Amino acid sequence: MFWNRLLRNRMGMVGLAVILVNVLMAVLAPWIATHDPLKVDVVRRSAPPSQEFWFGTDDFGRDIFSRVIYGSRISLEISVLSVLVATLLGVIIGASAGYYGGWIDNLLMRFMDAIMSFPAILLAIGIMAVRGGSIYNVVLALGFVYIPRFARIVRGSVLSLKEKEFVEAALAMGIGDVTIIFRHILPNCLAPLIIQGTISLAYAILAEAALSFLGLGAPPPAPSWGNILSDARNFMLDAPWMTVFPGIAITIAVLGYNLFGDALRDVLDPRLK
Amino acid sequence: MKDMDKVLSLKDLKTFFFTREGVAKAVNGVTLSLDKKEILGVVGESGCGKSVTGLSILRLVPHPGKIVSGEIFLDGQDLLQLPLDRMRQIRGDQISMIFQEPMISLNPAFTIGDQLMEALRVHRRISKAEARDQAVEMLRMVEIPEPERRFKEYPHQLSGGMRQRVMIAEALLLRPKVMLADEPTTALDVTIQAQVLDILYKLTQEIGTAIILITHNLGLVAEWARRVVVMYTGKIVEEGRVEQIFENACHPYTRGLLRAVPLPGQSRGGQSQALYEIKGIVPSLLHLPAGCAFHPRCPEKKDICDREEPPQVTVEEEHSVSCWLYSQRHLATEGTEITEARRNKIINEENSGFPLSRE
Numbered sequence: 001m002f003w004n005r006l007l008r009n010r011m012g013m014v015g016l017a018v019i020l021v022n023v024l025m026a027v028l029a030p031w032i033a034t035h036d037p038l039k040v041d042v043v044r045r046s047a048p049p050s051q052e053f054w055f056g057t058d059d060f061g062r063d064i065f066s067r068v069i070y071g072s073r074i075s076l077e078i079s080v081l082s083v084l085v086a087t088l089l090g091v092i093i094g095a096s097a098g099y100y101g102g103w104i105d106n107l108l109m110r111f112m113d114a115i116m117s118f119p120a121i122l123l124a125i126g127i128m129a130v131r132g133g134s135i136y137n138v139v140l141a142l143g144f145v146y147i148p149r150f151a152r153i154v155r156g157s158v159l160s161l162k163e164k165e166f167v168e169a170a171l172a173m174g175i176g177d178v179t180i181i182f183r184h185i186l187p188n189c190l191a192p193l194i195i196q197g198t199i200s201l202a203y204a205i206l207a208e209a210a211l212s213f214l215g216l217g218a219p220p221p222a223p224s225w226g227n228i229l230s231d232a233r234n235f236m237l238d239a240p241w242m243t244v245f246p247g248i249a250i251t252i253a254v255l256g257y258n259l260f261g262d263a264l265r266d267v268l269d270p271r272l273k
Numbered sequence: 274m275k276d277m278d279k280v281l282s283l284k285d286l287k288t289f290f291f292t293r294e295g296v297a298k299a300v301n302g303v304t305l306s307l308d309k310k311e312i313l314g315v316v317g318e319s320g321c322g323k324s325v326t327g328l329s330i331l332r333l334v335p336h337p338g339k340i341v342s343g344e345i346f347l348d349g350q351d352l353l354q355l356p357l358d359r360m361r362q363i364r365g366d367q368i369s370m371i372f373q374e375p376m377i378s379l380n381p382a383f384t385i386g387d388q389l390m391e392a393l394r395v396h397r398r399i400s401k402a403e404a405r406d407q408a409v410e411m412l413r414m415v416e417i418p419e420p421e422r423r424f425k426e427y428p429h430q431l432s433g434g435m436r437q438r439v440m441i442a443e444a445l446l447l448r449p450k451v452m453l454a455d456e457p458t459t460a461l462d463v464t465i466q467a468q469v470l471d472i473l474y475k476l477t478q479e480i481g482t483a484i485i486l487i488t489h490n491l492g493l494v495a496e497w498a499r500r501v502v503v504m505y506t507g508k509i510v511e512e513g514r515v516e517q518i519f520e521n522a523c524h525p526y527t528r529g530l531l532r533a534v535p536l537p538g539q540s541r542g543g544q545s546q547a548l549y550e551i552k553g554i555v556p557s558l559l560h561l562p563a564g565c566a567f568h569p570r571c572p573e574k575k576d577i578c579d580r581e582e583p584p585q586v587t588v589e590e591e592h593s594v595s596c597w598l599y600s601q602r603h604l605a606t607e608g609t610e611i612t613e614a615r616r617n618k619i620i621n622e623e624n625s626g627f628p629l630s631r632e
Contacts, residue, residue, distance in 0.1 A: 101336075165378040171333055172372075173392045173443065174364035183391070187382040 005267045012263020018256025026073040035063035037070040037223050046239050056241035058231060064242060067223040068249050074224035075253070078138050078217075079204035083197055085143025090150020091193070095181050097151065098158030109155065112148040120145040120203075121210055128216040135218050138211060142204050153196050157189030191268040195261055202257035209250050225250050279346075280450050280483050281330070281368075282306035286343035288322075288329045290558075297558035299325040299338065301507035307451065310477070312484045314494030314515070316530065317504035318555050323487045326504075327453040330485075331368060332360050348450065366396045369444035373456035375437035379428035385412070385439050386424035392443050411442040415472055434465040441473055448480045455487045470497060491534050495519055500591070503527045506558060506566040513592030523594040525571045526551070565597065573598060 006012060025032060034054070041061030049056045055064035097108040115123065127141035161167065162185060170184050205225075211217035212226025213233070220227055225246045232242030288300035300322045307313050315323050328334050330345055332352065345352040347367060352360065372378045380388060389408035393399065399407075405424075412420035415438040428436060437457065444452055457473070458466040474497060477484055486498055494501055494515065501518045503511040503526065511524040522528045529551035553570035556562055562569050568578040577597050586599040 165372050165374050166380045168333070169370070169372060169378045169440070169443075170380070172331055172364055172370040173395065174361045174366060175391065175395050176361060179391075179395070183383075184380050188380070 009263040015259030026076045033066035033069045035066040037066040055245040071223040071225045078208045081139040082142035086146035094151035094154030098155035116148045133219045195265045198261035202254045284344040287341040290338040295559045312498045314498035314501040321504045322507040366447045368451045369449040370453040415442045511594040517592040
């Protein structure tokens with residue numbers, strides 16, 4: 001039923017295909033890349049696309065095709081890890097707030113509101129500026145700023161689910177709070193979580209690119225889509241291939257996650273049929 | 274009745290809801306007791322405190338409700354004095370509950386078997402295989418065909434009657450001493466109701482579980498219960514054995530409830546008779562009338578009724594009523610005397626021809 005409806009959603013399947021290509025690209029990078037992404041070639045720097053360098057070379061003579069392929073690794077790693085961090089903490093915070101209510105709810109959710117009151121990217125920039133550039137700091141910064149959206153979704157679902165009779169029945173059977181939250185309530189709010197997770201992946205890819213573009217993301221010389229763009233921005237007019245190809249990669253990946261996220265929402269949320 | 278035979282007794286239980294508009298006295302001094310294997314019917318209109326009484330016994334009164342005072346004894350142990358983790362061990366194990374809506378009382382995300390096994394393994398240290406065997410055996414006992422197959426199915430694959438049987442299986446799995454059944458068959462159609470209750474009755478007699486049957490369906494009570502408690506605005510207004518209540522109801526409210534049961538043949542000869550209703554509505558628990566809470570709706574209201582709360586009067590063995598009509602003090606001031614004849618006269622006038630479905 002669920003799979004049939006998902007498989008029939010064409011845009012969703014396009015999105016899924018993009019995601020799969022993205023993942024394969026990241027996993028098989030050493031076999032797909034035609035050059036060493038870090039190898040500097042002073043003679044052939046800023047070369048336009050050719051038979052040997054499909055996407056051209058950058059100002060250090062590094063092959064842009066290979067850098068985009070390897071860049072997908074870092075972009076994917078950062079987006080997946082940061083969304084996992086945000087989901088984990090968001091679920092714990094949201095579930096506690098929703099289930100226990102009262103002052104716990106107030107305290108946790110006002111803290112979430114405080115995080116949300118900053119523009120996400122500004123807050124991430126702030127965290128990066130304090131902690132310094134490294135892949136794991138990017139994961140932490142992005143994970144942190146995305147906690148509230150997960151916390152809010154989970155809290156909302158838990159608030160309605162905890163009034164359900166099956167929760168009351170579980171309580172009447174003498175089952176403990178923690179078991180009730182994890183076994184009886186959370187599995188029933190998986191659908192909105194999966195949707196939010198997929199869509200957040202797209203945002204995380206964009207945010208990682210933005211941070212790297214500002215010089216606050218994954219530190220060079222390791223390629224991420226954001227810092228390839230960042231390196232290339234000075235040559236945008238003279239050597240457009242340096243910016244166009246990583247730009248296209250980001251666009252397609254984000255589009256793919258969004259399409260798939262929308263499809264999941266259409267399939268999982270019965271009210272939107 | 275000897276105290277030894279009592280498995281559960283409530284003494285002057287008060288559960289109030291502290292709302293912004295004021296204090297709602299949902300359960301206001303309920304005293305009742307339950308014998309081993311007994312089925313006790315608790316009846317009354319919606320909002321009279323039946324369900325809250327049930328939830329209070331499990332100490333699961335929802336916010337902003339609180340058990341204010343009273344005692345709940347299970348086998349001589351006051352449940353209200355127990356720490357919360359001990360109370361949790363009692364829920365499901367010694368006292369279980371089944372709810373009105375079988376369609377939503379099972380977790381849609383897990384199989385029937387998972388839910389039964391979880392209930393077992395929370396309370397008993399047994400292996401998965403043992404839990405499985407016991408759960409399947411219980412499904413067989415509630416007469417679910419092909420229990421092994423149903424064990425692996427999800428709630429949405431089962432019909433309403435099947436689900437209520439699963440709920441019964443879960444509630445009896447640990448062989449509790451008391452089962453609270455809150456409108457257990459309201460969501461089911463009449464033929465399934467009979468089947469489900471039949472199974473429930475047979476199993477509880479076999480296991481030795483006493484039932485508190487909370488319902489507004491008097492037919493159900495007449496058929497299954499031994500004793501009945503009639504509640505109105507958080508208080509017990511009348512209690513007695515089923516035949517005493519049905520043949521010899523004393524409280525005007527009980528008599529009203531009995532007259533409000535639709536009977537086949539009431540519209541005989543093409544002349545339909547409007548169904549009797551107790552005039553007025555249940556008063557808000559926030560603004561209860563002074564004196565007897567039923568006086569604004571009572572067809573036999575006396576002067577004293579809106580001034581003082583009526584005393585509890587024992588009219589015959591096991592049968593008592595809280596009403597001024599039967600109080601010696603009131604009758605003495607009116608110059609009339611309570612006689613068997615007087616009471617029977619009122620009853621016979623109003624309940625003529627009410628058939629008892631119990632044989």
